[in-house]
Amino acid sequence: MSTLLAKIIHQSTYSVKMVSNKTVILVTGANSGIGFETAKALATASPDFHVLLGSRSVEKVQKAIDDIKTTLGDSIKAGISALQIDVCDHDSIKAAKDQIETQFGKLDVLINNAGIIVYEKVDALTSLRRTFETNVFGQLITTETMEPLLQKSAKPYVVYVSSEQGSISERLNPEYKYREIRGDHYRMSKAALNMLSACHRYNYADWGCRVLAFNPGWCVSNLTGEKGREMRIKLGARDPKDPAIALVDVVFGKRDADIEKNGLVDLDGGVRPW
Numbered sequence: 001m002s003t004l005l006a007k008i009i010h011q012s013t014y015s016v017k018m019v020s021n022k023t024v025i026l027v028t029g030a031n032s033g034i035g036f037e038t039a040k041a042l043a044t045a046s047p048d049f050h051v052l053l054g055s056r057s058v059e060k061v062q063k064a065i066d067d068i069k070t071t072l073g074d075s076i077k078a079g080i081s082a083l084q085i086d087v088c089d090h091d092s093i094k095a096a097k098d099q100i101e102t103q104f105g106k107l108d109v110l111i112n113n114a115g116i117i118v119y120e121k122v123d124a125l126t127s128l129r130r131t132f133e134t135n136v137f138g139q140l141i142t143t144e145t146m147e148p149l150l151q152k153s154a155k156p157y158v159v160y161v162s163s164e165q166g167s168i169s170e171r172l173n174p175e176y177k178y179r180e181i182r183g184d185h186y187r188m189s190k191a192a193l194n195m196l197s198a199c200h201r202y203n204y205a206d207w208g209c210r211v212l213a214f215n216p217g218w219c220v221s222n223l224t225g226e227k228g229r230e231m232r233i234k235l236g237a238r239d240p241k242d243p244a245i246a247l248v249d250v251v252f253g254k255r256d257a258d259i260e261k262n263g264l265v266d267l268d269g270g271v272r273p274w
């Protein structure tokens with residue numbers, strides 16, 4: 001064999017990386033609430049999916065996976081596995097990206113769900129910094145770190161789990177249902193997240209990436225702690241399975257027309273004002 005031919009064979013052998021034929025979906029904050037129900041719903045949706053349950057806690061995510069396996073048993077169709085990712089820790093995000101690259105060679109859907117409300121009594125600056133660190137900076141850095149993997153997908157999606165609480169138009173609407181709720185820092189962070197989703201929609205359009213900010217509705221979850229969870233149940237907050245069903249529709253492309261519209265993609269269909 002000539003040296004040149006040997007060199008070509010060597011280069012092609014080592015430059016071709018394995019790319020999964022599954023639709024690879026990462027849900028951040030998947031050990032609890034809306035993220036957990038979304039991972040669960042995706043797990044039964046298609047054998048063509050591989051669902052990565054992102055969590056900052058290895059213990060919590062293992063418990064979540066055990067729970068899914070116990071509850072769903074044979075109705076699980078997709079591959080499911082855990083991925084450690086703390087959206088406030090750049091090294092952790094980078095390690096998660098490297099792991100996805102090694103295992104799957106690409107990422108098809110990124111559901112940026114991890115989020116917080118600071119409900120403990122702390123000073124305003126601490127509350128603002130913590131809120132923005134997770135709900136805005138964490139989402140931005142996660143997406144931009146995953147960008148090269150999303151570019152390898154045939155039909156990539158980036159979802160930002162936002163909130164109608166971030167809508168500036170609704171804040172000033174006297175008819176708005178949740179007008180009495182304060183939560184200024186949380187509202188500001190979700191408004192910034194809506195702008196981030198609009199910027200990424202614009203920036204990523206040339207490589208066909210669909211980007212959306214999603215309104216999951218007011219749901220029972222651990223977002224405001226145990227007491228908050230009880231209060232949500234008492235006041236009739238929705239089941240987090242509802243936004244999970246809507247997010248499965250997003251992954252199947254059933255909400256593509258809404259994603260084209262100018263606004264927050266709503267769990268019940270259509271869009272809400274930014």
Ligand SMILES: NC(=O)c1ccc[n+]([C@@H]2O[C@H](COP(=O)([O-])OP(=O)(O)OC[C@H]3O[C@@H](n4cnc5c(N)ncnc54)[C@H](OP(=O)(O)O)[C@@H]3O)[C@@H](O)[C@H]2O)c1
Nearest residue numbers: 029032033034086087088113114115163218219221222223
């Ligand atoms: N529930 C609602 O009514 C509602 C309404 C509108 C929007 N949302 C949005 O929906 C998303 C999910 O919230 P949820 O209601 O399901 O609350 P949740 O039950 O508290 O779930 C939030 C998830 O985010 C994770 N998380 C927080 N900080 C993180 C970080 N730095 N890195 C990685 N993961 C992190 C949490 O992990 P730990 O368990 O380790 O804390 C948890 O898994 C949030 O973005 C929230 O703003 C919720």
